[in-house]
Amino acid sequence: MVLAAMVGTTIEWYDFFIYAICAGLVFATQFFTALGKDALILSFATIGISFFFRPIGAIVAGHLGDRLGRRAMLILTLLLMGISTVLIGLVPTTGSIGIAAPIILVVLRILQGLSAGGEWGGAALLAVEHAPADRRGLYGAFPQIGVPIGLLLANGVLALVTALTTPEQFLAWGWRIPFLLSVVLIVAGFMIRTRVAESPVFEEVRRTRARSSIPLVPLFRHHWRLVVVGALVFAANNAVGYMTTGGYVQSYAVKSLHLDRSTVLIAVMVSAVAWLVSTLAGGWLADRIGRLRVYRIGFVVQLLWMFPFFALVDTGNIALLHLALILFAVGLGFTYGPQAALYAEMYPTSVRYSGAAISYAIGAVLGGAFAPTIAEALQTSTGTVYAVGAYLAVVTVIGLVASYFVEDRPGQPLSATSDVRADDARTV
Template sequence: MTRSAGSIDSEHRRVVLAAMIGTTIEWFDFFIYAICAGLVFAGQYFAALGEGALILSFATVGISFFFRPVGAVVAGHLGDRIGRRSVLILTLLLMGVSTVLIGLVPTTATIGVAAPVLLVLLRILQGLSAGGEWGGAALLAVEHAPADRRGLYGAFPQIGVPIGLLLANGAFALVAALTTAEQFLAWGWRIPFLAGVALIAVGLVIRTKVVESPVFEEVRRAEARSRVPVVVLLRHHWRLVLAGALVFAANNAVGYMTTGGYVQSYAVKSLHLDRSTVLAAVMVSALAWLASTLVGGLLSDRYGRIRVYRIGFAVQLAWMFPFFALVDTGDVGLLVLALVLFSVGLGFTYGPQAALYAELYPTAVRYSGAALSYALGAVLGGAFAPTIAEALQTSTGTVHSVGAYLAAVTVVGLVASSFVPDRRGRPLDAADDRPHEPGPASKTADP
């Protein structure tokens, strides 16, 4: 059915709002674990390891990343077979339930070794959900968008991540302000996890009202769906998957300095800054990340996805060592300044991502391709970035070794961007579903 441009815009506004809110809830749940890994879990669940407790606590943040590709493959298969909308509802439920259960896990002092085991198992469930969530939310937004505004509209599910970070840090800052240090460690930290009950309800109401992607519906009507999308993807598009993963890894490793809780932990435990103050500083930086992500998506519509990525990587590289120098002063004002400018490069290497990944792959394997590139990039980049940062700082005695590590990762992303084609504005419909690398069309390439 033909729609006017106005009706498309109106429908798409509802879709991107739903994608953004759902992604915000999903990542709020994911980030509160990472924050607690630095502030709570080391002492409550891994204290028996002594000095290694904090490193292992951060490692549990990374363990879940190894299950993201599994979640990406499963969600990608379902998303390319039954649709984006249904999978997004499933991933939201999985994330919400596992988050609430984390808030109920007794400490090691109460149930012994079962406590960290349960914690890790529930974190793995979060990883499965996160692996499948992003691809669906990104594609739902981009596949509804006008061709010349995919970068901007695709940036809306992207800003769910900084909003989730903002809310996660805000929740803990509020709890920390209303409790004593002893109360916070005893039970206060559980409140944001248990709040997931309400968030699940809100997210489900929103996502059940979202209409399916018109691009996917066209593929369904044309009976052009792949029987085993991931096999077709890896047979014809594995180079794109790998290159896309390396590009995202450079963003993800740097981003996990705050989203993974490393900066918060370092500022509180090594620089002895007030916990609430540090969380508030990260909240300010989340706003800057949100704004730069939207700007990055908008600019990618005008100047190209890869060009904006390269600008972002250049900013990341230039700011890396000044960032840690300012953080290391222990001055709150300089910490805020460091984090805000740090977020500019992050936004420019994050805002164009949804549109870039959507335009890389044919519709029949698009969910699988986008989700797997994203999940593998997260494994290579952010999975153990906080753990590596903590280990480097401990072994070298200086936070600048962390800056060197992140600078090297950024260079890898910059180089990898040369191997990712910029297909800004290409048709996303089924008629254009020819493989973008040598090989037969996906409709006839199924095993």
């Protein structure tokens, strides 16, 4: 079960990150070259466009997940993401089919956004709802580590392709290979997820007929404050994380600091390993000192490291880039590892998928949607990456403050019969 949640999430985010990284390294010249100096900003903006469709994916998957089950949604979102990714690898460039090329690219990116919006909630709940009460933080961290593993795979495949091709070959056709390889991952993920048992908590809901016919109605009637607070907490992690997952650091290091592309991708891979370890540590620690306490430690680390991080990156020294990214990952892991357990314990069973998925999706819009675009625009307009650091510091403070407006409920029963329905029982 934990393996299925982790593997599926890994595949989803490999697909998602391949696009984000190529937006910074490839798409500006292959699809948006007519825009001249604004091509890179628009290329990053296509990353953000998909985020606006995440809430739609979350609403649809959340409704069906609360009505039909978590397992079915995991399979559907996996297929949607995988097929969209393979098709991106087949889209002709603007030089071949003109304006139709960027339009097709954006449509497929939107489909990725719909999938990403619905996938996380199902994977997180499947892991947490199967977990013993005293190990939900650790179990819930496994779908979370699918993100750094996906980042590791995406950067690794791109680094390998970059090393095996000339710069001209990479831009001409090499970048397509990672997208097309997704078909292998789709088959593997589909086989694993079709063998997973449904969440025991949802099975109880099915037996007791405690399902809501329209989960969104009770969710926003009784728990809208949780949706807002949960979104703000995640937004602070997501904006910072998208400096690497959204391709900004890779693009800045290659194009502004003139570092070798393969070397930069390897540095990001090393940081992904550090992020994986710190995410697992965050989940494990959340079972011992509480979800929100771990979050707050992570936010403080993010805040304290923000400006030293950019100072080290800006040196153009590859060893210091490694150090900057590794320490950068510590705060990210501590503000990501406890998330699945926190979100699952925030909402009653009948609206849990909808609540978790929508909080996550809105947080992604507020935090990560245009973080690379904002970062690129700030750095271009001010001439310094410290403007980017200031922007991320503000977002981090907002997340830290928001964490004080939700109740920590570790170990609380997740079954339908033990639900506390009142909104004020879950917020402070």
